[in-house]
Amino acid sequence: MTAAVAATGQQSDTPVFTHQKKGRWLDHWEPDNTEFWESGGKLTARKNLIFSVFAENLGFSIWVIWGTVVTSMGLAGFDFLAGLGKGNPTAVSNALLLTSTPTLVGAALRIPYTFAIPKFGGRAFTAFSAAMLLIPTLGLAYFVNHPGTPMWVFMILAALAGFGGGNFSSSMANISFFFPEGKKGAALGINAAGGNLGVAQTQLVLPLLITLGTHIMAKDAAGYRFGITLSVLVWVPFILIAIFGALRYMDSIGTAKADGKSYKLALTNKHTWVMSFLYIGTFGSFIGFSFAFPTLIKANFPDLAKIGWITTLGNLAFLGALVGSFSRPFGGWISDKVGGAKMTIYVFGGMAIACVLIMAGLKAKSFPLYLIAFLLLFVLSGIGNGSTYRMIPSIFNAEAKKYAAEHGLDLVDAAASAKRQAGAAIGVIGAIGASGGYLLQQALRLSNINFHSMNPAFWAYAGAFLVMAAVTWFCYLRSSFAVARVPSLAYANV
Known part of the structure; x- marks a missing residue:
């Protein structure tokens, strides 16, 4: 109940909220109303937080993927990164160019991604932003198996990986609408931490998968290409789960305004x-x-x-x-x-x-x-x-x-x-x-x-x-x- 209702002892005119597992548009959302929150608003907010953290974690994972991939591309037969392990200045420069490009794109997307939530709804935009991650992952998996691919193609793919960086802002903006003021800080902290951990997660998992790939094939250029492909494609099923989860279970708040x-x-x-x-x-x-x-x-x-x-x-x-x-x-x-x-x-x-x-x-x-x-x-x-x-x-x-x-x-x-x-x-x-x-x-x-x-x-x-x-x-x-x-x-x- 609102403070005014509690003071007068009158019954709130706000309808009791009913939680549903399946996603929908919420025409009325009042998390700061205690009756509304406890009757089902809390469960709905937590449900959306879970799927938001999952999608944002993947966004960070794809955003940072180039930081690890470049360390093996020279061994996979790409001349512009050859000699990276020996400190070749040209290879180091090219590697830093590839790793910095997603950073810039991700930063640029943060503001428009924030405004996208009120316009398109949290459910639709979370699904869209997750689906965008398929482009840099599938593109990298394809072109890394063509050693003659020029660097500019990989620069484009690295830029597209920057979409994962924009996911942070849309995810944070979306979750901020779901929680009451007293619980917003903790919810946003959980959301942010889940995303940031995607960086460490990628940098741990990718080298393991690349090593596994080279052992399955051979420790030659073809083996490294297979290992990189394996390390990239492993994210695709999770991205598809994130898209499905957002469309099926997340909600959009109709009253959310920029x-x-x-x-x-x-x-x-x-x-x-x-x-x-x-x-x-x-x-x-x-x-x-x-x-x-x-x-x-x-x-x-x-x-x-x-x-x-x-x-x-x-x-x-x-x-x-x-x-x-x-x-x-x-x-x-x-x-x-x-x-x-x-x-x-x-x-x-x-x-x-x-x-x-x-x-x-x-x-x-x-x-x-x-x-x-x-x-x-x-x-x-x-x-x-x-x-x-x-x-x-x-x-x-x-x-x-x-x-x-x-x-x-x-x-x-x-x-x-x-x-x-x-x-x-x-x-x-x-x-x-x-x-x-x-x-x-x-x-x-x-x-x-x-x-x-x-x-x-x-x-x-x-x-x-x-x-x-x-x-x-x-x-x-x-x-x-x-x-x-x-x-x-x-x-x-x-």
Whole structure:
């Protein structure tokens, strides 16, 4: 019941909701109504969350698939990647170009995918976005068996894999409509974690399947082509299940509306752009290094190929995305206790140190030091993802309260407006942050081309992380809350 009904003791006019397993259009959805939620709304929301997590996990899996596939394509007979395991600069550059392309496309799709849910419905668009994953998977499975295929064809397929990155925004937007305010954070956290784990999952499973394929055939180019084909086609049945599950069991909320006005106001708020810059450093690092990590290990430590079990496990590259995914919730939790801005400064300082340790590992040719330093970087980027996301609603809420106090506005209305603007800003910040993964990989590629070394790129990263720490302090920690120096925005009637 609503608060007004509970206070008067009158019966709610809202019909009791009936949960159904089969998907449908929901013409009325009121999750914040306790009677509505407990009578069946809760079961329907959880049902949609389960299928959403499954589809989003596959989206991340296909998005990151090129990060692992490129490490075996040279051995499969593709000359433009030959010598990657020996650090060939041209092969390393081409590999980073192929792994960074999906990152850029996925980032670009995040905003339009967010608006697609209210327009097409969660059920139809989840099925569509899952079906789009069949194009890059089946295309790669076909063309990888034609060694004469030019690189530009694979660039197109890598770009199409970027559709998996857009799935994150549509999935998050869809689930946000299903849950009440008090449970939305946990539901979105589960949804995001399920997607992020797809990165580690792919980087663990693909090398195993490629190794299995070469053992079934032979350890020659044809064997590697078979192994890559096997590692790609294994996702097809799961994609088909995701499509069927979405069409059969997911629901669409007819009353879900895109909040275009809040998006426009969020775009004019300087905090949106400051936080986008900071999120490039956290999420951009997580996704960029996740895509590039298998290539970096293979190029910098070719002797690992002599250790069978390590190469079978993809040179342990999956550990990076794994620890980064699990550390993200910790970042939000600890930020609740010490403050998001303070935690973010610590994160950027630690990431700069991790970059120095990575260079030390390269100089000493020590794979254990290199791996530990990278895992530290991944853990910190995950914590930073949580702490920066925690900062966004706090910033908008503090600014709204200040504006309301100065202009005599109702604090409740101002807080509601801030919440909507923060939600819109998160979509923009997420898209720009993901594009940071592309910039990071391009910096590695250009450093390798121009200096035949990764060190200049890592020095640049360390410097950038320190700049981001300084920006965080300057904007949010110089006083108890630095929004007082930011021009106020129109929070009324948003």
